[in-house]
Amino acid sequence: xxxxxxxxxxxxxxxxxxxxxxxxxxxxxxxxxxxxxxxxxxxxxxxxxxxxxxxxxxxxxxxxxxxxxxxxxxxxxxxxxxxxxxxxxxxxxxxxxxxxxxxxxxxxxxxxxxxxxxxxxxxxxxxxxxxxxxxxxxxxxxxxxxxxxxxxxxxxxxxxxxxxxxxxxxxxxxxxxxxxxxxxxxxxxxxxxxxxxxxx
Numbered sequence: 001x002x003x004x005x006x007x008x009x010x011x012x013x014x015x016x017x018x019x020x021x022x023x024x025x026x027x028x029x030x031x032x033x034x035x036x037x038x039x040x041x042x043x044x045x046x047x048x049x050x051x052x053x054x055x056x057x058x059x060x061x062x063x064x065x066x067x068x069x070x071x072x073x074x075x076x077x078x079x080x081x082x083x084x085x086x087x088x089x090x091x092x093x094x095x096x097x098x099x100x101x102x103x104x105x106x107x108x109x110x111x112x113x114x115x116x117x118x119x120x121x122x123x124x125x126x127x128x129x130x131x132x133x134x135x136x137x138x139x140x141x142x143x144x145x146x147x148x149x150x151x152x153x154x155x156x157x158x159x160x161x162x163x164x165x166x167x168x169x170x171x172x173x174x175x176x177x178x179x180x181x182x183x184x185x186x187x188x189x190x191x192x193x194x195x196x197x198x199x200x
Contacts, residue, residue: 015041015048023123024116028081074197075105081120086110088128089193095170095186098133099147102195108148109135110196118157121194122179129175132194136171137186138163144171148198157181 016036021027027047031037036051074085089101095109102108112118112134125132135148144153144163159180163171172191174182184191 013050015050017049019047020045021047024119079124082117085197086121087195088132089195092190092192094189095133095137098191098193101193105195107195107197109133110194111135111146111148111198112157113155122173125173125179131175131184131191132173133191134171134173134181138169
């Protein structure tokens with residue numbers, strides 16, 4: 001299984017393959033399917049696959065295969081990205097039950113740390129549809145906390161006009177908002193768990 005991390009370098013040399021893909025996830029899957037692919041770059045729906053070393057980068061969207069030593073070995077059926085494992089549940093639950101579900105599988109609800117991680121998850125969520133819980137709740141109005149670390153949010157992926165404070169105390173990837181974040185009542189049981197085993 002290949003792991004990818006966003007890197008500060010872009011591959012030197014010419015790509016071994018250039019193709020059009022919809023998102024970073026699809027580009028990663030193409031790289032994963034080619035034994036010669038050691039890195040890829042995705043921008044503006046163009047996916048470039050490389051078998052080359054890296055030089056200083058002048059933009060984002062650059063990813064490289066890295067050695068998995070020290071990172072979690074992901075269970076079967078989990079997605080791998082930037083050293084963490086991700087699993088979309090197959091049935092809906094309220095926030096507490098979803099967190100317990102993830103803990104029973106050795107993880108927590110997803111804690112998003114970066115834009116590339118957020119984009120990766122959103123890309124996959126679009127293929128599944130529905131709403132998906134994050135490990136983010138609001139014990140006090142306007143004060144959002146990651147429940148797995150009891151820390152405040154550092155990366156934000158809210159949809160425009162979200163959170164609107166009126167809908168509840170937890171956060172979801174909202175399908176009706178292209179899987180940007182929205183607040184949602186924690187007690188509602190129509191949201192699917194999205195679990196993570198973090199490599200951080």
